[in-house]
Amino acid sequence: MSASTLAPAPDAPRAPLTKKALTADHPTWCPGCGDFAVLAAFYKVLEKLNYPQEKIVTFAGIGCSSRFPYFVNSHGGHYIHGRALPFAAGISLGRDDLHVFVFGGDGDGFSIGGNHLVHTARKNPRLTYVIMDNSVYGLTKKQTSPTSPLGFKSKTDPWGAFDQPINPMRTLINSGATFVARSHATQVNHMVEMMLRAAQHDGFSVVEILSECVEFFPGAFDTSIPRKGGTFQAIDLRKNDGSPEDATRHDPTDELAAFQLALEPWPGKFGVYYENKTRPTKNALEQKLIANTREKTKNASDLDLLQKAFAKMR
Amino acid sequence: MSASTLAPAPDAPRAPLTKKALTADHPTWCPGCGDFAVLAAFYKVLEKLNYPQEKIVTFAGIGCSSRFPYFVNSHGGHYIHGRALPFAAGISLGRDDLHVFVFGGDGDGFSIGGNHLVHTARKNPRLTYVIMDNSVYGLTKKQTSPTSPLGFKSKTDPWGAFDQPINPMRTLINSGATFVARSHATQVNHMVEMMLRAAQHDGFSVVEILSECVEFFPGAFDTSIPRKGGTFQAIDLRKNDGSPEDATRHDPTDELAAFQLALEPWPGKFGVYYENKTRPTKNALEQKLIANTREKTKNASDLDLLQKAFAKMR
Amino acid sequence: MVGLNSPEAPGGSPAKPGSARTLNDVVIRLAGNSQDGIQAIGGFLARLAGRSAQEVMTYMTIPSTISGGPSIFQVRMGTGDIQSSGDRADVLVAFYQHSYESHRNSLRPGGVLLYDSDHVQPNLDDKGITAVGVPMTSATVEAVGGSSKEKGKNIYVLGLLARMFDLDVAKLTALIKERFGGKNEDIVRNALLAFDAGHAYPAEGLRDCLYRLDRRSPTPGARPQITTDGNTALAYGLIAAGVRYGAGYPITPWSSIMETLRVELPKYGGLFVQCEDEIAAISTALGFSYGGNLAVTGSSGPGLSLKAEALGWAVMAEIPLIVVNVQRGGPSTGLPTNIEQSDLMQAIYGSHGDAPRVVLAPRTVEDCFYTALEAARLAREFSTPVIILTDQALATRIEAFDEPDLERLMVTVKADLSPRPIGFKPYPLNGPTRHAPPGSIMEDGKYPTVTGLEHDELGHPTANPALHASMTVKRREKIKAVAATYKAPPVYGDQSGDLLLLGWGCTFGPIHEAVGRLQASGLKVGHLQIRHIHPLRSDLEQVMAHYKHIRVIEINDEGLYGFGQLTTLLRARYCNPEIQSITKTDGLTFRVSEIVELVAKNLGITSIKSARAQSVLAPPTRD
Amino acid sequence: MVGLNSPEAPGGSPAKPGSARTLNDVVIRLAGNSQDGIQAIGGFLARLAGRSAQEVMTYMTIPSTISGGPSIFQVRMGTGDIQSSGDRADVLVAFYQHSYESHRNSLRPGGVLLYDSDHVQPNLDDKGITAVGVPMTSATVEAVGGSSKEKGKNIYVLGLLARMFDLDVAKLTALIKERFGGKNEDIVRNALLAFDAGHAYPAEGLRDCLYRLDRRSPTPGARPQITTDGNTALAYGLIAAGVRYGAGYPITPWSSIMETLRVELPKYGGLFVQCEDEIAAISTALGFSYGGNLAVTGSSGPGLSLKAEALGWAVMAEIPLIVVNVQRGGPSTGLPTNIEQSDLMQAIYGSHGDAPRVVLAPRTVEDCFYTALEAARLAREFSTPVIILTDQALATRIEAFDEPDLERLMVTVKADLSPRPIGFKPYPLNGPTRHAPPGSIMEDGKYPTVTGLEHDELGHPTANPALHASMTVKRREKIKAVAATYKAPPVYGDQSGDLLLLGWGCTFGPIHEAVGRLQASGLKVGHLQIRHIHPLRSDLEQVMAHYKHIRVIEINDEGLYGFGQLTTLLRARYCNPEIQSITKTDGLTFRVSEIVELVAKNLGITSIKSARAQSVLAPPTRD
Numbered sequence A, B: 001m002s003a004s005t006l007a008p009a010p011d012a013p014r015a016p017l018t019k020k021a022l023t024a025d026h027p028t029w030c031p032g033c034g035d036f037a038v039l040a041a042f043y044k045v046l047e048k049l050n051y052p053q054e055k056i057v058t059f060a061g062i063g064c065s066s067r068f069p070y071f072v073n074s075h076g077g078h079y080i081h082g083r084a085l086p087f088a089a090g091i092s093l094g095r096d097d098l099h100v101f102v103f104g105g106d107g108d109g110f111s112i113g114g115n116h117l118v119h120t121a122r123k124n125p126r127l128t129y130v131i132m133d134n135s136v137y138g139l140t141k142k143q144t145s146p147t148s149p150l151g152f153k154s155k156t157d158p159w160g161a162f163d164q165p166i167n168p169m170r171t172l173i174n175s176g177a178t179f180v181a182r183s184h185a186t187q188v189n190h191m192v193e194m195m196l197r198a199a200q201h202d203g204f205s206v207v208e209i210l211s212e213c214v215e216f217f218p219g220a221f222d223t224s225i226p227r228k229g230g231t232f233q234a235i236d237l238r239k240n241d242g243s244p245e246d247a248t249r250h251d252p253t254d255e256l257a258a259f260q261l262a263l264e265p266w267p268g269k270f271g272v273y274y275e276n277k278t279r280p281t282k283n284a285l286e287q288k289l290i291a292n293t294r295e296k297t298k299n300a301s302d303l304d305l306l307q308k309a310f311a312k313m314r
Numbered sequence C, D: 001m002v003g004l005n006s007p008e009a010p011g012g013s014p015a016k017p018g019s020a021r022t023l024n025d026v027v028i029r030l031a032g033n034s035q036d037g038i039q040a041i042g043g044f045l046a047r048l049a050g051r052s053a054q055e056v057m058t059y060m061t062i063p064s065t066i067s068g069g070p071s072i073f074q075v076r077m078g079t080g081d082i083q084s085s086g087d088r089a090d091v092l093v094a095f096y097q098h099s100y101e102s103h104r105n106s107l108r109p110g111g112v113l114l115y116d117s118d119h120v121q122p123n124l125d126d127k128g129i130t131a132v133g134v135p136m137t138s139a140t141v142e143a144v145g146g147s148s149k150e151k152g153k154n155i156y157v158l159g160l161l162a163r164m165f166d167l168d169v170a171k172l173t174a175l176i177k178e179r180f181g182g183k184n185e186d187i188v189r190n191a192l193l194a195f196d197a198g199h200a201y202p203a204e205g206l207r208d209c210l211y212r213l214d215r216r217s218p219t220p221g222a223r224p225q226i227t228t229d230g231n232t233a234l235a236y237g238l239i240a241a242g243v244r245y246g247a248g249y250p251i252t253p254w255s256s257i258m259e260t261l262r263v264e265l266p267k268y269g270g271l272f273v274q275c276e277d278e279i280a281a282i283s284t285a286l287g288f289s290y291g292g293n294l295a296v297t298g299s300s301g302p303g304l305s306l307k308a309e310a311l312g313w314a315v316m317a318e319i320p321l322i323v324v325n326v327q328r329g330g331p332s333t334g335l336p337t338n339i340e341q342s343d344l345m346q347a348i349y350g351s352h353g354d355a356p357r358v359v360l361a362p363r364t365v366e367d368c369f370y371t372a373l374e375a376a377r378l379a380r381e382f383s384t385p386v387i388i389l390t391d392q393a394l395a396t397r398i399e400a401f402d403e404p405d406l407e408r409l410m411v412t413v414k415a416d417l418s419p420r421p422i423g424f425k426p427y428p429l430n431g432p433t434r435h436a437p438p439g440s441i442m443e444d445g446k447y448p449t450v451t452g453l454e455h456d457e458l459g460h461p462t463a464n465p466a467l468h469a470s471m472t473v474k475r476r477e478k479i480k481a482v483a484a485t486y487k488a489p490p491v492y493g494d495q496s497g498d499l500l501l502l503g504w505g506c507t508f509g510p511i512h513e514a515v516g517r518l519q520a521s522g523l524k525v526g527h528l529q530i531r532h533i534h535p536l537r538s539d540l541e542q543v544m545a546h547y548k549h550i551r552v553i554e555i556n557d558e559g560l561y562g563f564g565q566l567t568t569l570l571r572a573r574y575c576n577p578e579i580q581s582i583t584k585t586d587g588l589t590f591r592v593s594e595i596v597e598l599v600a601k602n603l604g605i606t607s608i609k610s611a612r613a614q615s616v617l618a619p620p621t622r623d
């Protein structure tokens, strides 16, 4: 089996991963942009996960939020607009030893990239996708995005947007992603918890984070910010403790319940909407195929295999 | 207002539209292909609708099913693979006087075209989309499609497909389409009814029709064909007759109920899953914008308007 | 003071220090942060010039940070033939220390540095320039009052410049009122306070730097000038051309065309759709066009790549369409806010198969308007997609030009839905393609088909070998025929001689000025800015025959074989080894001196070099 | 009988009617419906040739209906230099009346029509040919028994042909057993029954048509021949090159490469992903490559258009990748099952910005294998995308060639995940780009970034003008340097003289044969089939200098200015007006006689014309 790429044997125990080691360039976001908090939370997540630094890959499409990988000192970079997911799927499927994270915005993920989201999700490769939803095109300076609410006054809808926006949670649950959560850039602990669970999930996990664009859509998420008079409602997850009140709690393995939660009126709830721990990853399925195939060919060498294939064409 | 395109005044009453008038080339499908029945049903639908023939537009992407417009004697044609919906949206939005129908396959619509489906649906232009789902790539000769069931042995998965297929009904309901129905190519009357309702719906309407590819996936839908030992279960629609049993019937305006119906195990039910008669079409919204704008400019002539715009740049 | 940029222009009359000197044109570079509203001052100056029968050209940079960050705006204004925004500045206004440090070298020897003494400490040993410090920040706060803080600083500077150059205060005041009019009363008042404070800056402080910018009184009966940028001119050109429908997806620097059309088209009964991506955008636009109403889509580099497949469909189905591509630095995401002319080959050859289409490139802001008109005419007449290849420099720079005669130019076309007679063929082999849009009755009862498959004269798909060959010829000859309809621009400068400079797009101005300087050194030089990129105008060979050397100036790479993209096309067509390139890829427009220098070097003509060295590289300080 | 296709070949010994005559090679055209398994007979014949040290070349058409419909399969086999599938057939096997009618004219004068007398009624007045009727359908039913009906008709015909040409029955029987082996026992038995019945067809019925095809005994120690089509050769070439990952989306005629890789790669521990579209496919492949394992993606025309943007990213980020494009008729959906060479410009210029990459074009089925190896080498060595521009004709035709020496050729490369020392720069300005794939420890603690934005030597984005200029140079010079590593093919025929014929891709064989015929008429003619399309080999100018005329044979349109796509490139580079095109776009491969005729016409040399008229257009019937 020639295709695998063996990493050098793990070294002697290393010093734990720190924020300092993880910090790369200084973010070029506008002061006050919600994405700063997501970055800070992500550093914490990596500190907790303490993966070998060289095994972390952060990738993105194009957008303000997609600059994220520049600010994380890990392998990574950014690809073209809207196509980071199939790229990342290639990384993950070809290199099962890596921890792959993808970052992006609502335009990148739900507009131009919407189909890749669905098809990556149904294939379930092992990777984590964090969407920083500011309900606007930030980098291109204020056009309507697919999550812009009705009435939002952008440069392309100065009279207020009137195309029906998508519902990100519905879209994600429907996509077939095996882990779907929602968080808020003003809630650092909650973000850390959601991203941590997502990273630890064995499959395609998505966290949508409401992250305000102070430049082009200030106040977008005030209704879910307590210090601005809103309410932040976390999902009460089922504990399976047998208590009667537990039945009223949200069971994240129940797709229909997740869908119902997604239909709640704005600003809705935050937390884990859906989780499926049983569907095998594409990584596992392809590995199984490889194993079965190689069993049939009795682990023949590449040269043997190819010579046999040519012999058949004589 | 210069943009409109005025059709000549309606003529004297014309002879009703007949199958003969509607028939163009002889279909090049394989003998026995399910798409023949869809075509026959569509002729009937048009006969019933009796639109002026020149106002009917049939368009498609690429695939066996996408050859459909060649066989209908109406304005129309076919575009590139997977992109017929935004093309058709352009026809409809620019020419509100036409009746626009789009045809295509599961690959065209759910694979390469998946994102256009979602974004066209959320915009809700007035047009009808018929998907002939054979759960395989027909024209390219038997590769796995996004609706191929797990285990389907195709040329790209000779050992049986293992990527999770999409659930078309879930996908369509989630897309925001305002009319979603499902039918079966062996049930001509049912198809006619569904396509007729779709055509009469004021907005973006979709009918998914299971249509067997006898060449590359014979028997795909036998479980829903009574004469092959399967069962065809039509949806019992709510009658709003106040009867107690009516409460158990399906209410197509209830999104959650539609979603639940979509989760039923294969082969599932057939009929109208979802219908929303209240969301305005994009055609209407854009016309309203035009009307408001022109009211503000007091219906100035194009020349006046442009001269004023230039005067501001002096 | 006569600026570096017009060393040969007459009329700059030296005067004794302290008194106002008259000058033809001036280059002012405003350097600050993008929040400081320097674009606003630049805009006021440009429009003032437009209203004063002066010429004007601007240049700006966009910061690479998302919002804020260092940024400049350069204005060149005056009488005479202003074709570039100026190689070097006569006046540098520096708001911050970093502005001063980054832009000191853009100032010509002897130029004036006007700096905010609240923020900037210039090197006082720097004797090559005249440095004038003004406490811009504190003076603004003082004038306007504490609450609005430094907000009016830019308007204060505008007042200062008005004083320095004896600008028309009444016109400026009117512009300020127009701009801030609709808003809060306070805003107008504060702006005027700031302006007046700047204008009242004591003359002693500006000793040595008081000028009088030559004003022309508008020729009686002449069309008024308008002042705008290339994207705006293009958008309104499309409207004048009767284009009422469009679809697009945001991308810099295309977006502003789309934003203008989205807001403007409903006024004309049309509409513009923002789509989910560029493929959907071109598809929706093609749907509009198929419906009988010529539509527009557009993007910049990456988006044009995405449209390649659908564009090929439009070629095959022969559907009219306008595709705007505002070029920026490539490849890939490249340098999104810089200029490059590297999408030419893609515009011509970017789709698979033989997919000929028309490609036009506007040369000035004004030409953006007229190119839109021509594109629409060609698209309709030849039932073909037409690509307008504009660029980041044209898109964002401001020029003043004569207001177009809209009464004469305005186009109104309605879809022809008349019944089509028996025997109607949309794709006749021996005639122009004419579609019957949906809604048209076909009198023989046979409705037409459009497809991306090869087809017969009725549009029906066919794999007939001979038919594919003839339809390929039809599509090719159709595009060849386009050239016969061109009103191609004249050759500037010498009509024959040593050197023909060819260019395309935004380099028109700098090449034009370079011609003058090269001529001044004794060479006979002509200049042709090619607007019709594909097909090329048919008399080009004759034009070229009159010159010994032909050099093509392009902002793109010299490629694997040493030639820029337009040069490659010209060489392939004419097989003339004298057609060579002068290229660069630093993301900036060509400076006049750069062209002069590179041409001299390329031709190995040292005499030019020395001539240039004197007149261009280190011009004597004249004031 | 010596076929039309080798009029000059020796060894065809005339014999008296009724007895077997020896011949060098024969062209058999099988015409029926695609369900009839004519490809299968063709395949058997081709593999028999391969196992008999003969040469073989096939040609087939794909019906335009979805399944079924008329279809042909043509085999040319024999000894000698077989480079094309033959202009006209020596034997036509017609299964149906429509097969007879459509293909009668493909038979050379004096050729043999073998028809199924159960279905075909030929024109018996047609004296130009020998018509032999055999009740193929009923004889098969009779031999095999009613249940399988006509299923074995093709194998019956194979038996008949074996009788006619005295083919090696033992080898054919072995092939039949291998082919049907794994399946139901009955199938093998029925096939053999049908074969024997055909082979036992009474000799009287075949009077006048018994031949002996010259057999060579394999040179002792020579490598055995393999028989396969271009897509298969390419897929296995990629495997030999150590490519273990890929992603794609179905499209004809690319799909079969993807299907082979999807099935084969897991055996080697790799995998191939079927994606939702071509953009996802190239993205996934780039993800694999970024992970350190060179990957492949591919498509045909429309799919290549869709990959344009991502391909530009690969150029900018300098990520190695192989992109296969199996050309078909364009533009748009075009003629999906026909041949055309019209994606060359798009392959080179299809992405926005200056995005140089490598483009290679295999010339034969065998060369598909070796081109894959070269593509992988270049992709890795230069960290660049490489496009393999193959075509529908190569993809589907079968040739026999020497089995490659896999032991020598097989490449094994593992991603280099070794720690990178302090100071490591993935994009040094003065050295080759070398990525550190994820998993590599960076000893200075700074992890690298890849991006489609312009970047510095470390990969960090920058809008620095000078850096963009130098990185543009780096990317360009890198691709230029590729040419130095080429082992370019030799010039065939005369090394200097009157005419150099240039070609690329599938036209290798017909041009090669055309050279022989042109030489026969006294011209000195050379032939070079250009495999390295971009960059071109650097000695081309010297090669061309040895000839008076240069003509480029291309299956694409002559374009707006009269030149095919490769010709355009060559003219731009060399500015040599003697470089001209001979093009066509009828969806079919060039016939040898067509090339000879067009060259003669183009050069205005009537002497060739008459020479050709004799030897080519109307060769005397020799048997």
Ligand SMILES: Cc1ncc(C[n+]2csc(CCOP(=O)(O)OP(=O)(O)O)c2C)c(N)n1
Pocket: A062, A063, A064, A065, A066, A080, A081, A104, A105, A106, A107, A108, A109, A132, A134, A136, A137, A138, A139, A140, A145, C249, C250, C251, C252, C278, C302, C303, C306, C333
């Ligand atoms: C193919 C392509 N189309 C368009 C663009 C321009 N573009 C860059 S980012 C962006 C969208 C940004 O919005 P979002 O993804 O929501 O990210 P945000 O900036 O809001 O974080 C667009 C349209 C591009 N780079 N490439």
Ligand SMILES: Cc1ncc(C[n+]2csc(CCOP(=O)(O)OP(=O)(O)O)c2C)c(N)n1
Pocket: B062, B063, B064, B065, B066, B080, B081, B104, B105, B106, B107, B108, B109, B132, B134, B136, B137, B138, B139, B140, B145, D249, D250, D251, D252, D278, D302, D303, D306, D333
């Ligand atoms: C851009 C592009 N990619 C791929 C193809 C090849 N192609 C043609 S039809 C088709 C899919 C057919 O499947 P489906 O849409 O399910 O239609 P069916 O033939 O099954 O009715 C594909 C992949 C193409 N024409 N264009």
Ligand code: SF4
Pocket: A028, A029, A030, A032, A033, A034, A035, A064, A065, A134, A138, A139, A212, A213, A214, A215, A216, C066, C067
């Ligand atoms: S524009 Fe908005 S999203 Fe972008 S960096 Fe600024 S605040 Fe953040």
Ligand code: SF4
Pocket: B028, B029, B030, B032, B033, B034, B035, B064, B065, B134, B138, B139, B212, B213, B214, B215, B216, D066, D067
């Ligand atoms: S291949 Fe399948 S889908 Fe296509 S025409 Fe034949 S039966 Fe129908």
Ligand SMILES: [Mg+2]
Pocket: A063, A105, A106, A107, A132, A133, A134, A135, A136, A137, A138, A145
């Ligand atoms: Mg956003």
Ligand SMILES: [Mg+2]
Pocket: B063, B105, B106, B107, B132, B133, B134, B135, B136, B137, B138, B145
């Ligand atoms: Mg299908």
